[in-house]
Amino acid sequence: MSLASTPPDIPTLPKSLAANPILSRWVNVHSDGVVDVRVGKVELGQGILTALAQLAADELDVDLAQVRMLPANTASGPDEGLTSGSMSVADSGPAVRLVAANVRALFVGEAARRWQVDAERVTVVSGRIASPQTPDTTSYAELAESVDLGIAADAGVPVKTLEQQRVTGTSAPRLDLPDKVAGRARFIHDLRLPGQLFGRVLRPPSPGARLVAVDVSRVADLDVQVVRDGSFLGVVGADEAQATRAVEILRGSTTWDERDTLPDESDLDTYLRAGPHEPIPVIEDDPGTQQHDRGLRATYSRPFIAHASMAPSCGIALWQGDGRLAVWSHSQGIHGLRNAIAQVLDLEPESVTVEHAEGAGCYGHNGADDAAFDAVLLARAVPGRPVQVQWSRADELSWSPFGSAMTADVNATVDEQGRLTSWAYDVWSQGHTARPGYAGNPGLLAATHLEAPWTYSAPTDPPAARGGGTTRNAVPIYGIPHRRITGHRLTETSIRSSALRALGAHMNVFAIESFMDELAQLVGQDPLAFRLAHLDDERGRRVLQAAARAAGWGQDTPDGVGRGIGFARYKGRGAYCAVVAEVEAEHDVRVRRLTIAVDVGRVVNPDGVRNQIEGGATQATSWTVKERVRFDRRRVTSDDWERYPILLFSEAPQIDVEIVPNPGLPSLGAGEAAQGPTTAAIANAVADAIGIRVRHLPLTADAVVAAIESEQL
């Protein structure tokens, strides 16, 4: 054997476990039989804790009811980075499985030692531990005191095979839903710590505003403490109603220096293209000039989109006597938040603890981190007392980061047989991440309002290895001989943008899939057939065909009803999703029905996948037909539900989801698969219904009229 030969396959720890190998950081077994599992991923309303609990229950051979999922904590739990990018099952799943398998092996080993039997023949069923070699039985509960979990995970412990799993792969009900349906305290907004005070912040009236003067005498008769640091202004008090009232009074007692800093909302195309930009070359084949081929070009765009979570952001902070700072937040990245707070306040990160507490639905980098930092600033004025800060609806809709507006040019050629020969794509956007820690910036909103204000560089993009931002899904899945694909990220921006579900993939899939329909029309082919003719990926083909079959593709639609298809593989390596939309487009666009097929590899919880796909598609329907952040040159004006309307119950489409099974392949996240395909399918259905292509979101009655007018020019 030569030294150069391949070493034997040594099992390695999954990434997040390698960084946090000690078992007790993940799992604790109590003498009442409850198994606590603490992961680094957080519940965002997507059901991740239920899925991870299923994986743990299977490896431990306990019932799901025995598993208790604890909130993520920077001090006592593992650091698994962000809960984002539809990576939680893929990232955390293997770690949880291996940890739980290790724990089971240690308990089995302890039982075998006590009984002097073979560990290999010890069985565990519903937490009861037994052996054919002894009439005795024991349990996790009984052995809890004797087994030390303060040791590192062993990568060699086998995990269950697919056939051995009992809970994984079933539609286990959500662990958090009973509390939410009963109306029990569950959210960070519901937390009431001993001695807790209520804080409110008076945000500047516009992004560029500076506080010149404030007359605090107007709130002198209220039992609140006013806190000011530069242009950061807030109040703290024991009575929430008074704190809220005080902020409203202060709003009328402040003088601000305001400036016009925002771009022209009616011409975002010019703003996005003006630069300066960082070019992001994705593919640099020379499309060449295909002289004998027919060409087509088009421009697509979307506006800024708001997270518009149902709850305003909320944070709690407590400055403890020993200089330590405790923070509760619904952040997607508690470790990043901890570091950012420490960075702004020049603290040792170890002196700050952040614990996750559930918020309302989180669809990306919203105001959670900012609200936590607001609480930190206000709580600093009242050491020893926890302060809970809750944002207003107006602040939530105008100060949370937005998903960036984007615009894209596509230019393609087809040969005489109707085959694509070249494809050139340029997309312009602000960056898609300004999370705490991005590009070295703490990223926290209030830090930019302090007496010594922080200034941040423009939002950036996640690296290509994590799927990119502006150019996420900018590469078509279809076989095209010559391609050039370039992103253009603005490096000077005047609106705060950051990660919103699917990032640039929403816009890029909308553009690519709309254009595929336009090309199909050019060459006189059916849109589905045109796609399949250019698609070699077998999983993709199956998903497209499944959606088409379920939707009755090819059958006639009633007058005024159009049908359209949209398809993508998220990030080019995630879940496959095809959507067929059926719309009515008369006065405005009504999405009647979405028929969806997905392939997410191995499914941990089928109903959880369906719920995520249904929700993603419904939210994308809202983005597509209704949503647009509005602003003048100074202020964001879409700051309530009337000026930022989202989809109503009466506007929600019927949705049918088919999961194309692929249990032998790795799990792929479902949370961001549906957005791009849904928007594209709706746009294609509108074109089918009215014969006019609408290329600019949202697809409102105004946009349809504008498209008709431009067609007539």
Place this chain on the structure above:
Amino acid sequence: MKQRYSLSVNGAQVDVEAEPETSLLTVLRNDLDLKGARFGCGSGLCGACFVQVDGAVVPSCDTPMWSVDHKSVVTVEGLAGDDRLHPVQQALLDEQAGQCGYCLAGVLVSAAALLDTNPRPDEQAVVEALDRHLCRCGVQGRIVRAVVRAGQEPI
């Protein structure tokens, strides 16, 4: 100036002190420790805080305390009583009709009021009854199915 108010909340008589303009929602959450009704917008436009006052569904965020003196308030916690679930709460669990769940308490209050007046609502009636509620996670379809199902359960 704080005033004394006397009202029935989920069947129990309570006396609270509050400013007349303080919202019912604030009193429910902070004085009566009923966290089911949630703050969403403060102007009655999202439905997260809906409760029943003398049988009518109202936004508690936008309902001042002076207007509920001697009235009867029912929140999500009081739809069925201690540790039991109203059929529509059970139906939401059966349909797994939730993601983040922040909107659900208000939705349930409206759904229960609908079922009181229309015990067998069809999909259209449910949609109309819930059209003042927003759900950002996109669970509308499941919620509507659940409420229709609650109406079909044997009583």
